[in-house]
Structure formats: structure tokens, C-alpha cells
Amino acid sequence: MGDQLLVGVNGAAGRMGQRVVVLVCQDPDLKLGSALDSENSPALGKDAGEVAGTGSVGVEIQSELTDRVDVMIDFSMPSGLLSVAKVCAERQIGLVAATTGLTPEQRDEVLSASQTTPLILAPNMSLAVNLMMKLVREAAHSLKNSPSGVDVEVIERHHRFKEDAPSGTALHFGEIIAEEMGQTDHVHGRQGRPGARSISEIGYHALRTGDNVGEHTIVFGMMGETIDLTVRGHTRDSYVYGALAAAKYLAAQRPGLYSMADVLGLN
Numbered sequence: 708m709g710d711q712l713l714v715g716v717n718g719a720a721g722r723m724g725q726r727v728v729v730l731v732c733q734d735p736d737l738k739l740g741s742a743l744d745s746e747n748s749p750a751l752g753k754d755a756g757e758v759a760g761t762g763s764v765g766v767e768i769q770s771e772l773t774d775r776v777d778v779m780i781d782f783s784m785p786s787g788l789l790s791v792a793k794v795c796a797e798r799q800i801g802l803v804a805a806t807t808g809l810t811p812e813q814r815d816e817v818l819s820a821s822q823t824t825p826l827i828l829a830p831n832m833s834l835a836v837n838l839m840m841k842l843v844r845e846a847a848h849s850l851k852n853s854p855s856g857v858d859v860e861v862i863e864r865h866h867r868f869k870e871d872a873p874s875g876t877a878l879h880f881g882e883i884i885a886e887e888m889g890q891t892d893h894v895h896g897r898q899g900r901p902g903a904r905s906i907s908e909i910g911y912h913a914l915r916t917g918d919n920v921g922e923h924t925i926v927f928g929m930m931g932e933t934i935d936l937t938v939r940g941h942t943r944d945s946y947v948y949g950a951l952a953a954a955k956y957l958a959a960q961r962p963g964l965y966s967m968a969d970v971l972g973l974n
């Protein structure tokens with residue numbers, strides 16, 4: 708088992724982090740090397756496997772990286788990602804950064820880690836969502852000169868606990884659409900009397916209900932017909948499997964910025 712990849716998890720006590728702990732421990736090519744969470748976490752000092760409900764795995768949750776790891780997987784909060792990105796950059800540890808809700812400045816700071824270490828920063832690790840990004844790009848490209856004009860809106864649904872809105876994935880869908888079609892206005896919800904819709908808008912609508920693990924629908928609305936492209940997660944494991952594939956991919960790379968399309972063979 709000496710050639711197992713040592714994986715660290717940041718946000719290990721969270722909804723995503725717990726599933727990363729469980730699935731790392733089930734993967735024969737991976738070994739859990741470290742589990743981190745916030746300095747105020749009630750899980751500090753507890754066994755990461757016990758917290759994740761899979762039984763003891765012999766790794767205590769800590770607030771600082773003291774153990775050796777080959778790759779870090781981060782599903783935490785912006786402050787947590789910034790801290791771990793700094794450590795990964797200094798120690799040249801590959802980083803799979805999955806946290807969303809970053810400001811543009813925070814995003815730039817995380818991206819700077821790629822100067823010294825291999826990095827993936829992606830709002831969504833799932834195979835289905837990353838394939839959908841390709842399909843949405845193709846649809847946007849094909850429809851951009853439609854004579855009737857095309858109104859594009861992004862609808863996302865997530866669980867009631869999600870703190871950022873719209874989702875990082877919804878914003879990324881919007882970037883793809885704007886790159887292809889040229890919209891300049893990103894409109895978040897509507898109320899009152901905003902007036903007739905402009906073709907230069909992309910509208911975003913964030914629903915927060917129950918335990919929904921994530922759904923995205925891109926609406927291409929034309930005169931006389933509509934295309935809805937929808938991708939739905941069923942479990943958080945869809946994101947974790949992508950993150951584990953990304954960790955294995957980064958372990959073989961030089962410092963630099965890589966994408967989930969690289970990892971998943973979608974390019």
C-alpha cells in the first residue's frame with residue numbers, strides 16, 4: 708500500500724467533507740492523510756471517520772496541516788480555501804479547490820497558488836455537470852444568431868443550508884453563455900416593474916429548499932419554442948467522485964492550472 712496517494716481534506720466535518728472522508732477510505736489507491744476543519748469546529752480532535760459515520764479511520768480532525776499529504780481536497784468556506792491554498796502553494800501540495808462563493812479578489816488569490824503547485828479550482832466536480840457545460844456552450848453557440856432573439860435564464864435549486872447564491876455553477880454557466888452569445892447584464896431575480904426584458908440580460912434564479920443536493924436548468928427561450936437543459940444531482944457523491952479523480956490527476960502534474968474537463972477527458 709506504499710504507493711497510495713495521501714489525501715488531505717479541508718472542511719472534513721462538513722456535508723461534503725464527510726463524504727470525501729468516506730470515499731477516500733473506500734478507494735484502494737488513496738489514503739486519508741489529514742482532515743482539517745475550522746479552528747472553532749466542535750469536531751476538532753475527533754476521528755474524521757467517526758464524524759463521517761463510517762467508524763474510526765485513525766485520523767483526527769485538526770485546524771492546521773501538520774501531516775504529510777500529496778494532494779488536498781477543499782470543500783469548506785472561502786476563508787478556509789484561502790488558508791489552505793497558501794499552505795499548498797508554500798509546500799507544493801496539489802490542490803483540488805471546490806469551495807464556491809469567492810469574491811473576484813479571493814479567486815485571484817487562490818489562482819496564484821498555481822504558480823508553484825498543481826491546482827484545479829472548479830465550482831462543480833461532477834461528470835454530468837461538466838458535460839452539461841459543454842452542451843450549454845454548444846447550444847449557446849448555435850443559437851447566438853437566432854433571428855427571433857434568445858432569452859437565456861439560469862435556474863438553480865439547492866438545499867436550505869447553502870450560504871452562497873446563486874451557486875458557483877450557475878455563475879459559471881452564465882460565463883459560458885456570455886462568452887458565446889455576448890450578453891453583458893447579469894440580472895439576479897426580478898421584482899417590481901423592471902420593464903420589458905432586454906436581450907443583453909442573463910437572468911439567475913436561486914431556489915433554496917429542503918435537502919436538494921443541486922440542480923441546474925438553463926432556459927433558452929425563443930419566439931414560439933423553448934429549450935430547457937437540466938442536470939440533477941442525486942447524491943453528493945457525484946461531486947466527490949469527480950474530486951477524487953481530480954486528486955489523482957493532479958498528483959501526476961507539474962505546477963499550473965488544470966480544469967475538470969482535463970480530468971474527465973471532456974476536452
Ligand SMILES: NC(=O)C1=CN([C@@H]2O[C@H](COP(=O)(O)OP(=O)(O)OC[C@H]3O[C@@H](n4cnc5c(N)ncnc54)[C@H](OP(=O)(O)O)[C@@H]3O)[C@@H](O)[C@H]2O)C=CC1
Nearest residue numbers: 718720721722723744745783787805806807830831832946
Ligand atoms: N465544486 C463542487 O463540486 C461542489 C462545491 N461545493 C461547495 O463546497 C463548499 C462546502 O459545502 P458544504 O460541505 O455543503 O458546506 P458545510 O457548511 O457543510 O461544510 C463546510 C465545512 O468547512 C468548515 N470550515 C469553515 N471555515 C473553515 C476554515 N477557515 N478552515 C477549514 N474549514 C472551515 C465548516 O466548519 P464550521 O461549520 O465549523 O464553520 C464546515 O465543516 C461550499 O462552498 C459549496 O458550495 C459543494 C458541493 C459540490
Ligand SMILES: O=C(O)C1=N[C@H](C(=O)O)C[C@H](O)C1
Nearest residue numbers: 807830831869874875876921
Ligand atoms: O453547496 C452545494 O451544495 C453545491 N455547491 C456548488 C455550487 O455552488 O455550484 C456545486 C453544487 O451545485 C452543490
